[in-house]
Each structure stands twice: as C-alpha cells, then as structure tokens.
Ligand code: X8Z
C-alpha cells in the first residue's frame with residue numbers, strides 16, 4: 251500500500267533518464283534499468299523513513315519497523331533475478347552505454363547497504379536482524395558519570411575544557427564503557443557481513459566496500475600507506491611538539507607516547523585545543539544553535555547553490571534532546587537522502603561552539619551533493635558521490651574554507667580587528683583537521699578493520715590489536731592497560747554503523763586540500779592559507795560541475811578533469827610546508843618519535 255504512490259511518482263522521472271537506445275541489448279538494459287531504478291528508489295524511501303525513525307527515536311517499535319523495511323528493500327535489491335540479469339547484461343557490456351554499465355555495476359554492489367542477496371535469504375534476514383539490534387544498542391546507549399547520564403556533547407565539552415588530569419581520565423574511561431556492550435554483536439556481525447560479501451563473490455566485507463572505489467583491498471590499503479609515508483615526517487614533528495607542550499601544561503615528564511586522555515578527542519582523531527592562540531569557541535558565545543546551521547547554509551547559497559528545501563527545516567533533527575525528554579537519539583551527526591530526491595534531512599545535536607560550526611558545514615556538504623545530483627540526468631541508482639570520499643570531501647572542503655581568517659572576519663564570526671600569528675593558525679589547522687587525522691583515518695581505522703574482516707582477527711585479540719595500531723601509527727597509548735574485556739574499537743560509531751568505510755574520511759582530507767588548492771590558486775587567485783570563498787559564484791559553478799555528475803563517471807576521471815591531478819597529498823604538503831621548518835626549529839634537541 252505505502253509503495254504505490256512513490257512508484258507512480260518515480261516512473262515519469264525515469265522516463266527522462268533512460269539512455270538513448272541503440273540495439274536490442276541496450277533496449278533490454280533500458281527496460282530493466284527503468285524497473286530497477288523505480289523499485290530501488292521507492293523501497294529505499296520506505297527503508298530510509300524507518301531508519302530515520304529508529305535513529306532519531308530509539309524504541310522497540312521503531313526497531314521492528316526498521317527491520318521490516320530493511321527486509322523489504324533487500325527482497326528487491328538482493329533479488330536473484332535482478333542480480334542475474336545485471337550480471338548477464340554486464341557480460342556484454344561492450345554493447346551498452348557507459349551510464350547503463352555503471353548502473354548495472356551499482357546493482358551488484360547495492361547489497362552493501364541493503365544487507366544482502368536473496369540467494370541466501372536466511373543469511374540476509376539474520377544480518378538485518380543483527381544490524382538493527384546493534385544499531386539500537388548504539389543509538390540508545392546512555393553514558394553515565396557518577397551514576398548520572400552524561401551526553402556525548404558533555405563528554406566532548408569536558409575533554410575540551412578540563413585541565414585536571416584525574417578528571418580527564420575519568421571522562422575518557424567512561425566514554426569507553428559502550429565498547430563491551432557492543433562487542434558480542436560486532437563479532438557476530440563480522441561473520442554475517444563477510445558472509446553476505448562472499449555470497450556476492452567478494453573475498454570479505456572490506457573488499458566489498460573497496461569495490462565501491464573500483465579497487466581491491468590491497469590497492470586501497472596501498473593508497474593509505476603511501477599517504478601516511480608521505481606525511482610521516484610532518485606528523486613526527488607535530489607529535490613531538492604536542493607531547494612537550496602537554497607535558498608542560500600538565501606538569502608531567504615528557505612521555506614517549508602520548509597518553510590518550512591528554513588529547514581532547516575521545517579517539518585522538520582530531521587534535522583540537524592545543525594551540526592556545528587560536529581558539530574560536532569564545533566567538534560563538536551567545537549564538538543560538540540555529541544561527542550555526544543558517545550560517546552554514548548561507549555559505550553554500552552565497553556560492554550560488556539553492557536554499558535547502560523547506561522540508562529540510564521541517565523534518566531534520568538538528569538540536570540536542572532537551573533535558574527531561576526521555577527520547578534517545580544517535581549522538582553522531584549525519585545527513586540522509588531519504589527519497590533519493592528532495593527529502594534531505596540531517597541528524598545533529600548542534601550546540602554553539604566551533605566544532606558544531608564545522609560539523610554543520612560538513613553535513614550540509616552532503617545535503618548539497620544530494621541536491622546537485624538529484625536531477626533527471628542522473629538515475630537514482632547513480633545518485634551517489636563519485637566515490638564515498640567525494641561525498642565526505644565536499645563538506646570537509648567547505649569546513650576548511652570556513653576556517654580561513656578572512657572568511658571568519660567577513661562572516662562576522664571574528665571581529666574585524668582580530669589578529670593572530672599565521673604560524674599558529676597553520677599549526678592549529680594541521681593538528682585539528684589534517685595530519686593527525688590522517689594517521690587515524692587512513693591508519694588505525696582501516697588497518698584494524700582490514701584485520702577484523704579480511705584476516706579474521708580473533709575475538710580475544712581485538713583490543714590488543716586496536717591499541718597496537720594506535721601506538722604504532724598514532725603514537726598514542728591508553729592511560730592504563732586495556733584488556734580484552736574492553737572493546738575500544740567499538741566505541742567509534744562507524745565501526746558499528748558504517749563499517750569498512752572510514753578511510754573515506756582520510757581520502758576526503760587529501761581531496762579537500764586538492765580542491766582547495768585549485769580553487770584558491772586557479773579560480774580565486776588567492777593565497778591558499780588565507781582565502782575567502784564567500785559570494786564567489788565561480789567557486790560554486792566549479793563545485794556544481796563535480797557534484798552534479800553523481801556517480802555517472804569514474805572518480806579518477808572526475809578528479810583529473812576538475813583539478814588536472816590524480817589523488818595525491820601534494821596540495822596538503824604544500825599547504826603545510828612553512829610549518830615543517832617552524833616545527834623543526836621548535837623541536838631542536840627534542841626526542842622525536844616514540845620507538
Ligand atoms: O562522521 C563524520 C561526520 C558524519 S558523516 C560527522 N565525520 C568523521 C568523524 O566524526 O569521525 C566527519 C569527519 C570525521
């Protein structure tokens with residue numbers, strides 16, 4: 251009953267997107283893809299509505315509905331006849347248009363999100379049940395401090411502000427208490443996710459995800475390792491600078507490896523708050539959270555993008571649950587494209603601080619990507635980023651643009667007479683949004699997840715392996731030994747609800763510097779370290795060109811056409827070049843590295 255209106259709405263749209271027909275096989279593919287797109291879009295909407303309710307209002311009845319909707323979507327996307335026809339048509343791809351081939355390839359990858367193929371209905375059903383249960387445990391988890399609930403925002407706030415080490419330790423430790431709750435479900439999901447991937451002909455779940463980049467696991471990991479090898483000299487300098495500064499601040503001996511609770515971020519992913527001279531938080535005092543989201547939207551509309559649809563404002567869930575309200579919702583920011591058309595919503599818990607300012611820009615980047623490719627020219631099956639890191643990279647790019655002092659002054663966040671040492675700004679940028687993040691996003695996270703999915707990491711070595719990677723790659727260690735009763739990997743949301751995906755954020759970081767460098771030097775003719783994109787429609791036009799393609803072209807071509815470059819750390823290294831010399835000077839005579 252609920253499906254019919256969406257299907258009816260979809261068909262006229264699809265009539266416009268069919269590829270030009272030439273030859274009987276193309277005609278057969280066109281007919282098949284019309285049906286596949288229409289069914290996919292309609293069932294995707296049903297599933298998204300159910301997941302939205304389950305994530306924003308955790309209750310057993312919402313979990314049950316999400317499970318049911320997940321099974322409905324899987325019944326279609328995992329349908330053996332659908333998969334078989336896509337495979338047959340792909341076996342004769344030379345006779346088909348490129349856009350048809352890409353849609354057919356997408357059909358074979360769809361079960362990564364639609365839980366599984368119906369060639370093994372029992373496995374798929376088991377996975378849907380297990381995923382829904384695990385998501386509910388994650389979304390409904392309430393952290394406790396001294397026997398009282400404490401929100402994720404409050405944890406982050408305490409870690410951002412407290413210079414009392416015992417208090418920091420306590421907060422850091424309580425933030426890890428969700429791990430053991432999620433461990434059994436995660437171990438079970440590993441087998442189910444791998445099982446689904448194998449059913450589809452992939453070696454394991456990590457490889458299924460890598461296929462979204464048209465890469466093997468080995469190729470993908472080789473990119474990650476190369477990025478880190480190139481960035482390591484700068485990371486070692488930053489790591490050294492931080493450990494000496496923090497030892498001074500906390501009145502402690504200089505450690506070799508940085509204790510995790512010295513770092514403001516729960517996973518040591520973004521090293522915020524270390525540069526005292528650059529603190530934007532005070533400038534957000536007195537802002538209503540709504541102003542943060544509206545300011546982010548204004549950045550995009552200033553570049554020539556349309557305002558967000560009215561339904562975004564009516565249906566999104568943007569602010570923290572009010573005290574006393576028993577509703578539980580996921581505390582991590584996200585943006586969803588519910589109908590693969592105009593129904594775009596974001597889930598956030600925006601408060602008035604700089605971190606949420608950046609996150610709001612990140613989430614709206616997804617929203618504007620959704621809007622840009624939701625056109626008759628892009629079939630619903632290809633309403634995705636050129637690859638997942640492009641999707642993450644847009645908002646990251648805009649967040650980088652909004653960190654620039656000339657922009658912050660122009661937007662009225664900083665006073666016109668705000669003055670700060672440029673090297674301190676560069677140091678802060680490196681620590682907060684670039685270099686340590688790479689060692690987490692292209693290091694610890696994918697190395698551990700590849701061990702977990704590809705190499706069958708035993709359940710009694712999960713935590714030891716986690717901390718080995720954190721130490722080897724990030725130079726960070728836990729405040730005290732963490733046995734296998736803990737499951738610290740599972741404290742990171744994505745391990746549960748966006749598995750084998752996280753390197754996409756690292757790649758987005760590489761990509762954002764490439765795009766930024768191109769925009770600053772080639773379009774705006776400004777210094778990349780002091781830009782102001784505000785109001786520049788030519789920047790919007792450049793971005794729209796990339797975004798409007800969705801997944802209709804190979805990502806390597808999209809990047810090369812846009813910037814003239816392949817994926818590379820060149821632009822990131824160039825951005826931070828002056829910092830390296832400064833750090834080497836500061837760190838003279840200090841013990842560099844941790845081994
Ligand atoms: O998860 C996110 C977004 C949602 S797509 C808020 N990010 C990563 C994280 O928080 O770990 C943004 C950058 C890194």
Ligand code: ZN
Nearest residue numbers: 612616641642
């Ligand atoms: Zn994102």
